[in-house]
Amino acid sequence: MSEVKKTKHIDNKPIDIEKGSMKEFVPEPGKEVILSVRDLNIGFVTRGKKTHVLRDINLDVYKGETLAIVGESGSGKSVFTKTFTGMLDSNGFISSGSIMFGGMDLVSFKSDKDWLKIRGKRIATIFQDPMTSLNPLLSIGYQISEVLRLHRGMSKEEAKKEAINLLEKVKIPNAAERYKDYPFQYSGGMRQRVVIAIALACRPEILICDEPTTALDVTVQSQIINLIKELQKEYQWTTIFITHDLGVVANIADRIAVMYGGQIVEYGTVQEVFYEPAHPYTWALLCSLPQLGSKDEPLSFIKGNPPSFGKEIIGDAFAPRNEFAMNIDFVREPPIFKISESHWAKTWLLSPYAPKIKKPKVIVELHERMKQAAQELERQEGFTHEENE
Numbered sequence: 096m097s098e099v100k101k102t103k104h105i106d107n108k109p110i111d112i113e114k115g116s117m118k119e120f121v122p123e124p125g126k127e128v129i130l131s132v133r134d135l136n137i138g139f140v141t142r143g144k145k146t147h148v149l150r151d152i153n154l155d156v157y158k159g160e161t162l163a164i165v166g167e168s169g170s171g172k173s174v175f176t177k178t179f180t181g182m183l184d185s186n187g188f189i190s191s192g193s194i195m196f197g198g199m200d201l202v203s204f205k206s207d208k209d210w211l212k213i214r215g216k217r218i219a220t221i222f223q224d225p226m227t228s229l230n231p232l233l234s235i236g237y238q239i240s241e242v243l244r245l246h247r248g249m250s251k252e253e254a255k256k257e258a259i260n261l262l263e264k265v266k267i268p269n270a271a272e273r274y275k276d277y278p279f280q281y282s283g284g285m286r287q288r289v290v291i292a293i294a295l296a297c298r299p300e301i302l303i304c305d306e307p308t309t310a311l312d313v314t315v316q317s318q319i320i321n322l323i324k325e326l327q328k329e330y331q332w333t334t335i336f337i338t339h340d341l342g343v344v345a346n347i348a349d350r351i352a353v354m355y356g357g358q359i360v361e362y363g364t365v366q367e368v369f370y371e372p373a374h375p376y377t378w379a380l381l382c383s384l385p386q387l388g389s390k391d392e393p394l395s396f397i398k399g400n401p402p403s404f405g406k407e408i409i410g411d412a413f414a415p416r417n418e419f420a421m422n423i424d425f426v427r428e429p430p431i432f433k434i435s436e437s438h439w440a441k442t443w444l445l446s447p448y449a450p451k452i453k454k455p456k457v458i459v460e461l462h463e464r465m466k467q468a469a470q471e472l473e474r475q476e477g478f479t480h481e482e483n484e
């Protein structure tokens with residue numbers, strides 16, 4: 096950890112240091128909101144001890160968009176989105192807040208019966224490991240048809256026809272033949288396609304993709320991402336795409352929310368977060384992108400460990416790892432500051448009283464480097480062959 100800046104710029108201001116920040120959540124004007132989270136707090140009880148994991152989350156998800164949620168392992172991405180389908184582990188609890196969807200507050204749902212009308216049906220999730228969603232003992236065809244019969248009331252024949260159609264939609268070769276196969280006869284990438292087909296079967300309004308490609312190799316990864324993008328255009332759902340890899344989101348997302356230590360620390364459009372990132376944690380994430388490293392300088396990475404949820408977090412959770420931290424970061428939690436109607440970040444650096452700092456070189460040169468990285472990718476893709484599974 097570098098030495099803490101001894102600036103007194105903010106620390107000595109007696110009042111109004113939150114000038115320019117948001118105390119109440121202000122939605123972006125003119126957007127159709129499909130899901131709205133307010134002041135959400137989530138904890139767990141482990142061996143009789145309570146932890147406070149998600150802290151005061153506010154977020155609107157817009158209809159038809161692809162929202163990426165990024166952040167390192169343990170930042171709370173899965174815990175956050177699991178609450179949209181009532182899939183929080185049994186030792187987890189929502190201590191306060193609301194999640195509004197379709198005129199209902201999902202936080203008020205008590206039983207699995209309440210969730211039946213939402214989970215899989217209106218909000219579906221694709222997880223990293225397709226086997227968590229597939230039954231190894233049942234044929235692929237049976238598993239898709241079952242969903243169609245149950246959720247869309249189709250007859251056996253109708254369901255079979257539609258299941259083959261869906262397998263074709265997710266580009267399974269010889270769909271009619273492969274309908275009879277079992278999960279173990281499919282490769283990892285193909286199993287993930289089947290999971291997407293099952294999700295499609297219910298025509299969800301929101302599709303949560305929780306690291307859907309992390310377990311797959313790079314070529315298959317981009318094919319799955321392109322498939323999700325293509326199908327979204329046709330089916331017009333809203334995608335929430337969770338990843339710890341900022342590299343993939345430029346390709347798929349409209350907006351990005353960055354999570355750190357159970358909080359959203361920055362969010363904005365892809366352009367805003369990539370080209371005008373404001374939070375030092377986002378800078379650190381961007382600096383770690385392998386695509387942006389150049390041969391003559393070592394890749395930057397984020398030093399230190401994320402906060403421990405077992406202890407009370409005082410000040411800014413990122414402060415101990417933040418080379419730009421000021422004294423105030425260790426004593427007072429920053430509010431979220433408005434940068435534009437769509438761009439907000441939770442850092443004292445945005446206070447009008449903060450000193451002007453020099454951003455890391457990679458961040459200043461980001462635009463140019465991204466352009467070069469995209470050109471390089473295009474060049475490489477020219478040599479990439481079709482998936483061969």
Ligand SMILES: Nc1ncnc2c1ncn2[C@@H]1O[C@H](COP(=O)(O)OP(=O)(O)OP(=O)(O)O)[C@@H](O)[C@H]1O
Pocket residue numbers: 139140141146148166167168169170171172173174175184185186187339404
């Ligand atoms: N069942 C549980 N009991 C106790 N703590 C939990 C439980 N599930 C999650 N947590 C805590 O919540 C934190 C956030 O977990 P979460 O799975 O949301 O992280 P994530 O951002 O999805 O990480 P990854 O990228 O590894 O999937 C974890 O660091 C862990 O401390």
Ligand SMILES: [Mg+2]
Pocket residue numbers: 172173174305
């Ligand atoms: Mg996760």
